[in-house]
Amino acid sequence: MKRIEAQSLTREAFAPFGDVIETEGADSFLINEGNCRRFHDLARVEAVGEGARVLINIFRGQPYAMPLTLGMVERHPLGSQAFMPLSGRPFLVAVCPDNDGVPGEPLAFITAPGQGVNYARNVWHAVLTPIGQEQDFLVIDRGGEGNNLEEFFFDEPFTIHVGENP
Ligand SMILES: NC(=O)N[C@@H](O)C(=O)O
């Protein structure tokens, strides 16, 4: 199996796949008479198709063994999908470029505490991947009519490593 090393998550590196949700480097301004700072417009939410609406969910994810064996990625053709952890633990993110409907080699990222991600519509990604213990996430994605899930199974899985010396 081909080995993939997870890299630290940055807005720049993740930009082709969506948004990094974090306060660091974000536009912000004071509201509520100066008692609150609004970190503004952090990610682009998309919800298209018949009856499309934006859903706010909480996902309670179970941890995956590391290194991760990645055999399948998925995408949502009708909407974006954002994952914001409700605790400070890092989690694993994996995305793939699209080559005419077929995912290319994955890129893997380890989040820093306080970072979340928003997968842009139709971006190939691994399912929610907590590390080490159960973790809750606020998830914003698309509801409505139609099929919003496309899965791709790799002929040969990848192994994704976090923080090891290659
Ligand atoms: N299926 C579902 O709602 N979750 C996945 O889309 C995922 O990205 O974890």
Ligand code: NI
């Ligand atoms: Ni998804």
